[in-house]
Amino acid sequence: MNLWRIPLSEWETGHGEPELVKKLDYGGFSYDNSVTVTGDFGDITASDDGTADHVIWHKQPNGGVLLWGVGGGGDTTPQLWQDLRTGGWSYANSRPLAADVTGDGWDDLVVVHRNGSYDNIWIFPSDGHRLGAPQFWQYMFEESGSHLTMGDLDGDGVSELITSRGADFMGTTMSYSAYRLANRGGAYYYGNAVFQPVGGGGWSINGSRQLAGDVTGDGRADLVTVHAQPNGGILVWVHESCSTGSSLCLADPEIWQDLRTGGWSFAGSRQQLADSDGDGTEDLISIHSQSWNPGILVWRHLSVGGEFTDPGIIADLRTGGWTYSASREGVAHTYGTM
Numbered sequence: 001m002n003l004w005r006i007p008l009s010e011w012e013t014g015h016g017e018p019e020l021v022k023k024l025d026y027g028g029f030s031y032d033n034s035v036t037v038t039g040d041f042g043d044i045t046a047s048d049d050g051t052a053d054h055v056i057w058h059k060q061p062n063g064g065v066l067l068w069g070v071g072g073g074g075d076t077t078p079q080l081w082q083d084l085r086t087g088g089w090s091y092a093n094s095r096p097l098a099a100d101v102t103g104d105g106w107d108d109l110v111v112v113h114r115n116g117s118y119d120n121i122w123i124f125p126s127d128g129h130r131l132g133a134p135q136f137w138q139y140m141f142e143e144s145g146s147h148l149t150m151g152d153l154d155g156d157g158v159s160e161l162i163t164s165r166g167a168d169f170m171g172t173t174m175s176y177s178a179y180r181l182a183n184r185g186g187a188y189y190y191g192n193a194v195f196q197p198v199g200g201g202g203w204s205i206n207g208s209r210q211l212a213g214d215v216t217g218d219g220r221a222d223l224v225t226v227h228a229q230p231n232g233g234i235l236v237w238v239h240e241s242c243s244t245g246s247s248l249c250l251a252d253p254e255i256w257q258d259l260r261t262g263g264w265s266f267a268g269s270r271q272q273l274a275d276s277d278g279d280g281t282e283d284l285i286s287i288h289s290q291s292w293n294p295g296i297l298v299w300r301h302l303s304v305g306g307e308f309t310d311p312g313i314i315a316d317l318r319t320g321g322w323t324y325s326a327s328r329e330g331v332a333h334t335y336g337t338m
């Protein structure tokens with residue numbers, strides 16, 4: 001597999017142009033047997049230029065995991081950070097996420113590890129150069145099919161874990177929860193959670209995906225839900241964060257973009273959030289498949305006061321060997337920027 005980066009900010013050199021970070025055609029690296037997570041994990045090498053770091057969470061023949069780190073800049077040789085082939089680690093039962101949960105400005109790795117009917121939450125903290133040994137922070141009781149995303153809902157510099165789940169016994173079609181993660185010595189913790197039911201109206205966990213980022217510019221991450229529509233196309237909803245110091249809160253959803261026409265496809269697209277025009281609000285980035293062409297178009301939808309602007313193409317990857325179905329993406333801040 002190959003690792004690439006595409007600068008999404010129009011202020012960055014090479015905006016919209018793919019740059020090869022590392023060709024991993026050796027050592028047993030396998031696209032199908034790994035998860036790649038992007039973030040700003042630290043100055044990984046002496047020549048790290050602050051561009052996106054990659055973590056490769058890689059399945060091992062015995063079902064365990066090796067954790068590799070790849071820095072930005074001149075030396076992008078993968079570094080083995082953790083050997084998790086023993087100790088009960090399971091690639092199949094784990095979901096890795098990147099976010100700063102320690103508040104030092106460096107992204108950490110958060111791994112939600114299924115253990116029977118509940119999840120263990122493990123943190124691999126960054127020390128500014130690498131990810132350290134896993135720390136068991138707390139339990140979580142969630143359905144195994146819940147969607148997970150990280151975002152700093154209250155703007156205190158520490159990201160929360162946001163879960164989205166389907167129908168429950170209360171008759172809710174979909175609902176969200178948020179957890180402040182902390183090292184509680186393994187104690188089950190549910191305080192400070194926000195429950196935002198989304199009843200009726202055709203909401204579907206399987207027909208939606210969630211992103212967290214500050215699309216309003218107030219410093220608090222909002223929840224963006226991209227939702228499939230029955231007659232094709234997509235609606236983009238925003239639950240603005242109304243969190244205050246002590247409590248987490250998500251406001252009722254508002255439609256920020258109607259993409260039910262124009263050939264937009266939920267199944268044929270993936271989304272990210274990134275500030276593409278440098279105004280301090282996160283913008284929607286769409287990675288879209290092309291009919292009759294295996295390639296990709298990358299669009300940006302700028303956040304402007306309560307809506308996203310009409311999407312514009314920032315990278316045309318319909319030529320050059322790009323394949324929508326054989327690629328995946330993440331977004332990372334470059335070092336020194338928020």
Ligand SMILES: [Ca+2]
Nearest residue numbers: 100102104106
């Ligand atoms: Ca951190």
Ligand SMILES: [Ca+2]
Nearest residue numbers: 152154156158
């Ligand atoms: Ca927070």
Ligand SMILES: [Ca+2]
Nearest residue numbers: 214216218220
């Ligand atoms: Ca916000």
Ligand SMILES: [Ca+2]
Nearest residue numbers: 275277279281
């Ligand atoms: Ca923006």
